[in-house]
Amino acid sequence: MTGHGILEIVLFCLTVTALTKPLGVYMHRVFEGQPTALSRAIGPVERVIYRLLGVRESDDMRWTQYSFALLAFSAVGMLLTYVLLRLQGALPLNPRGFGGGQMPPDLAFGTAASFATNTNWQSYVPEASVSTLSNMLALTVQNWTSAAAGMAVAVAVCRGFARHGSAGIGNFWVDLIRACLYILLPICIPYALFLVWQGVPQTFAAPVVAAGLDGSRQTLLTGPVASQEAIKMLGTNGGGFFNANSAHPFENPTPLTNFVQIVSIFAIPAALTCTFGRMVGNPRQGWAIFGAMAALFLCGLAVCYQAETAGVPAVRDIRVAAFEDDAPGAGNMEGKEVRFGIAPSALFATVTTAASCGAVNSMHDSYTPLGGMVALLNILCDETVFGGVGAGLFGMLMYAIVAVFIAGLMVGRTPEYLGKKIGKYEVRMAILALLILFATAASWTALACTMPIPPSAAALNRVNGSSPALDLGGASNNVGNPGAHGFSELLYAYASQTGNNGSAFAGLTANTPYYNLTGGIAMLVGRFLMIIPLLAMSGSLARKQPTPASAGSLATDTPTFAFLLAGVVLVVGALEYFPALALGPIAENLQMLARQAF
Amino acid sequence: MIRHLRPALVTVLILSALFGLVLPTAITGAALFLFPHQAGGSLVQLGGRVIGSGVIGQTFASPGYFHPRPSAAGAGYDPLASGGTNLGPTNAKLLRGRHRDHAGGAPDPGDFDGIGDLAASYRAENQLAATDLAPADAVTRSASGLDPHISPRNAILQAARIARARRVSVASVRDIIDQNTEGRQWGIFGQPRVNVLRANLALDGMGSGQATAHPTGTGR
Numbered sequence: 001m002t003g004h005g006i007l008e009i010v011l012f013c014l015t016v017t018a019l020t021k022p023l024g025v026y027m028h029r030v031f032e033g034q035p036t037a038l039s040r041a042i043g044p045v046e047r048v049i050y051r052l053l054g055v056r057e058s059d060d061m062r063w064t065q066y067s068f069a070l071l072a073f074s075a076v077g078m079l080l081t082y083v084l085l086r087l088q089g090a091l092p093l094n095p096r097g098f099g100g101g102q103m104p105p106d107l108a109f110g111t112a113a114s115f116a117t118n119t120n121w122q123s124y125v126p127e128a129s130v131s132t133l134s135n136m137l138a139l140t141v142q143n144w145t146s147a148a149a150g151m152a153v154a155v156a157v158c159r160g161f162a163r164h165g166s167a168g169i170g171n172f173w174v175d176l177i178r179a180c181l182y183i184l185l186p187i188c189i190p191y192a193l194f195l196v197w198q199g200v201p202q203t204f205a206a207p208v209v210a211a212g213l214d215g216s217r218q219t220l221l222t223g224p225v226a227s228q229e230a231i232k233m234l235g236t237n238g239g240g241f242f243n244a245n246s247a248h249p250f251e252n253p254t255p256l257t258n259f260v261q262i263v264s265i266f267a268i269p270a271a272l273t274c275t276f277g278r279m280v281g282n283p284r285q286g287w288a289i290f291g292a293m294a295a296l297f298l299c300g301l302a303v304c305y306q307a308e309t310a311g312v313p314a315v316r317d318i319r320v321a322a323f324e325d326d327a328p329g330a331g332n333m334e335g336k337e338v339r340f341g342i343a344p345s346a347l348f349a350t351v352t353t354a355a356s357c358g359a360v361n362s363m364h365d366s367y368t369p370l371g372g373m374v375a376l377l378n379i380l381c382d383e384t385v386f387g388g389v390g391a392g393l394f395g396m397l398m399y400a401i402v403a404v405f406i407a408g409l410m411v412g413r414t415p416e417y418l419g420k421k422i423g424k425y426e427v428r429m430a431i432l433a434l435l436i437l438f439a440t441a442a443s444w445t446a447l448a449c450t451m452p453i454p455p456s457a458a459a460l461n462r463v464n465g466s467s468p469a470l471d472l473g474g475a476s477n478n479v480g481n482p483g484a485h486g487f488s489e490l491l492y493a494y495a496s497q498t499g500n501n502g503s504a505f506a507g508l509t510a511n512t513p514y515y516n517l518t519g520g521i522a523m524l525v526g527r528f529l530m531i532i533p534l535l536a537m538s539g540s541l542a543r544k545q546p547t548p549a550s551a552g553s554l555a556t557d558t559p560t561f562a563f564l565l566a567g568v569v570l571v572v573g574a575l576e577y578f579p580a581l582a583l584g585p586i587a588e589n590l591q592m593l594a595r596q597a598f
Numbered sequence: 599m600i601r602h603l604r605p606a607l608v609t610v611l612i613l614s615a616l617f618g619l620v621l622p623t624a625i626t627g628a629a630l631f632l633f634p635h636q637a638g639g640s641l642v643q644l645g646g647r648v649i650g651s652g653v654i655g656q657t658f659a660s661p662g663y664f665h666p667r668p669s670a671a672g673a674g675y676d677p678l679a680s681g682g683t684n685l686g687p688t689n690a691k692l693l694r695g696r697h698r699d700h701a702g703g704a705p706d707p708g709d710f711d712g713i714g715d716l717a718a719s720y721r722a723e724n725q726l727a728a729t730d731l732a733p734a735d736a737v738t739r740s741a742s743g744l745d746p747h748i749s750p751r752n753a754i755l756q757a758a759r760i761a762r763a764r765r766v767s768v769a770s771v772r773d774i775i776d777q778n779t780e781g782r783q784w785g786i787f788g789q790p791r792v793n794v795l796r797a798n799l800a801l802d803g804m805g806s807g808q809a810t811a812h813p814t815g816t817g818r
Contacts (some may be wrong), residue, residue, distance in 0.1 A: 003787070004782065008786060008787060009788065011786065047658060049609075049612060051614065052608050053604070053605040053608050053609060054604060054605060054608075055605055056615040065602075069602045069605070069606070072602040072603055072605075072606040072618050073602075073605075073606045073609060075606070075611070076603070076606040076607055076610045077610050080610055080614065091646050098766075103662065125679065125681075127677070127678050127679070127680065128678060135612060135619035136618050136619070137619065138618075140617065140618060140622070141613060141614045141617050141618040144617045145609075145610070145613055145617075173605050173609065174803065177609070180613065180617075187627065188621075189621075192625045192629075193625065193628060193629060193632065193633075196625075196629040196632070196633045196636050196637050197632070197633050197636060197651045198636070199636045199640050199652075200636070201632065201637060201639045201640075202625060202626050202629035202630075202637045203626060203629075203636060203637050203638050203639070204626060208639065208641060208648055209648075210641070210648045210649055210650045210651070210656075211647055211648070211649060212649060212650055212656045212657065212658075213649050213650070213656070213658070213663070213795065213798055213799065213802070214656075214657065214659060214660050214663055214798075216656055216657040216674075216675065218650060218654070218655065218656055218676070218677055219677060219678055220641070220648075220650070220651050220676060220677055221677055222638065222639040224622040224625070224626055226625065226629065226637075226644055227621060227622040227625040227626070228622075230714050231617075242742075243679070243680045243681045244671075244680035244682070244741055244742035244743065244744070245741070247680075247682070247741030247742040248742045248744060249599075249651075249653040249654050249655075249742060249744055249745070249746055250639070250651075250654065253640075253653045254734020254783055254787075254788070255783040255787035255789070256781065256783045256784065256787050256788075258787070258788065312687040312693075313694070314687070314693050315687075315713055315734075316715045317731070318693075318713055318717050318728065318732070318737070319717070319728075319731050319732065320713065320717060320731065320732050320733075320734050320737055321731035321732065321733060321734060331734060332687070333686075333735050333738040334682075334683065334685070334692065334738040334739065335682040335683065335684070335738075335739070335740070335741045336711075336738075336740065336741055337741055337742060337745050337747075338667070338735050338739050338740070338745055338747040338748060338749055338789060338791050339747050339788050340745075341743075341788060341789035341793055342786070344788060349654075360741070360767050361741065362741045363681075363682035363683075363684055363741045365682075365684040365685070365686060366682060366683065366685060366686060366687070366688055366692075367686075367687075368683060369686075369687065369688075372686075376811065439610050443750065461785065465656065474611075480685070481659050481684075481685060481686045481689050482689065483688060484688070485686040485687075485688055486687075487692060505608065505684070505687070506682075506684045507611060507684035507685065508683070535688055545675070566737050588686070588687075588688055591688050592687050592688050594775040595695065597688050597689060597690035597693050598688060598689065598690055
């Protein structure tokens, strides 16, 4: 750890904290339909859109209607994405002539599911698979809409706590359009131009062939990168224009863009805690959630940064010195960029997995076992540590229900949260959402470990676009590293997809029909089967009348509750997966310290 | 569900047009007007020919140039195949992989330069003793495979080799390194670093006194 590294981390924490209140208050005004500074400019456009949709702002939806609207919207978006990807060969803006061959049906399904669920898992190499138009019209649009849909759901869940005796939890279409027009759009335009200023391309020009100074030749692929990059980060999507994602100098050219990108991952999720506090009429409730998230985040970051600074003993033996001039230890530079160095890479990795972003500025697969485990553990805790745009807040509220339930059991009282009695139904829905996530990630991982593909169906695990055809199978499970690390790759893959994160231990060869189809299902289950129980819970809570606080009520706006909440996330999230972590990163760490290699 | 289909369809169409076509086009227009150099990919030209991008690394193998980091992008610094090795810290291939040649001299497709192998070649080509510490960035592959930078220490250790190959003084190469070392951005962010392409252009411009084509406008 270095002074400069810690300074950058402190600056990051201060920036996010400073943004939380102003942005959170603004979002509260937007979702409550109160006038804001942008209402005069955007209001008329907004009203025209409602007229075209045939919805009225004042229409309130019950939780079932809200869920159906979300599902219908996601289904139409996913279908359009699938069709655009499959037809990219017949569409314009395709400078490198990609067609359906680069985007077979299984990959197009996996990719459409991935972008419609805010996951942005990419099993393909973008610069060798998708046209410029696919990037813009199919994938980037889903970055906007899936983020806005996540925010809409978060706000709907908050309304469940905020409203009393109400049948409805808001209007999905209104929440969706407002999130897009009032929150994402005004930030993304200056953000994209800032990125261009720093060196991110934004052009429709054809690729340029460069004759290198020392005889090498390069095809420099550009495109409308900045406009995609801005929403990719702000919407916690994470799907790169290039394979190397935010490690690619065209996506993240300078240390400053790197800092701004990390801040933009956390900005909206952090501010939503403040929005929540305002909606339930007690800002301290929001700060309690913020505090629990911040505590978990800082613990993870400290472990990750320390592990990456300490490096790999076997590499130290080769007498390789840290390139950071002020660090005596051997930093782990495999899969990291010189312009960032260790601290901003560890910070990015912790943030992108704590939020459900999944963009990477360094290759998580080459992290030390404990550094990589922090990323994995963040995802396994259902990305509630600030979490995705919207998804983080409703995930944390799910844990809050479990926390007050556990606290209620301990003191023998009926649990309450925000003046609402938490009954059997609410707890059941919260636990259902939790268990669905766990069961999905764990069982797909187990299945991939056994890889039940008979030789006669070997094509199910044929690497798309491989020539000659490369059939992978049970012998390798497609992992890129042997031993415990290979198991971590599989666990990370399904945890990341179920949790709608999208980052990867990318040594896994995931572009085969088997992985694209199973991953696609995991992503859809992880998104919608988590959201629907939570909307049901919200609908039930909204109908309830508040009970006045008594001397026996558990105060949920205190540091004590924040501590309890963080503990519940760790105990529930981490203990569920402890056996799996012991087989993966923990075993690998012991092997690494013993200087074993496989 | 059926009555939600109309708003679903219309929303998807409106938002697709707005965020998929209108916005990227408008931002492209603004970007080309405000920052034409960066928007086009920060291309570097020499004698009217594009020789690369100021933000993307490229291969240098001649002894008279600064060498970039090893690269896992395609056959090395291939912008159509960006990425890292994705090999983990207990992978013998990463730690102890050996560069092998077939009997005929053609490279073995299964070969891989592990960190130990890379450190040995780095010490050999720069005439360092086996006990000298090799810079971490010189023996590891970056995440993108297109890392345009090396650490200042890596550049300094290459200075003697470059001076020998170019028959110039080590001090003059050290001057080039000093002139091309970028500090932390705004004094705070990231790491001090040397842009390999820019430093090598400066090497080529040495003595001739001609102005070299520095990548401009990278926003620092």
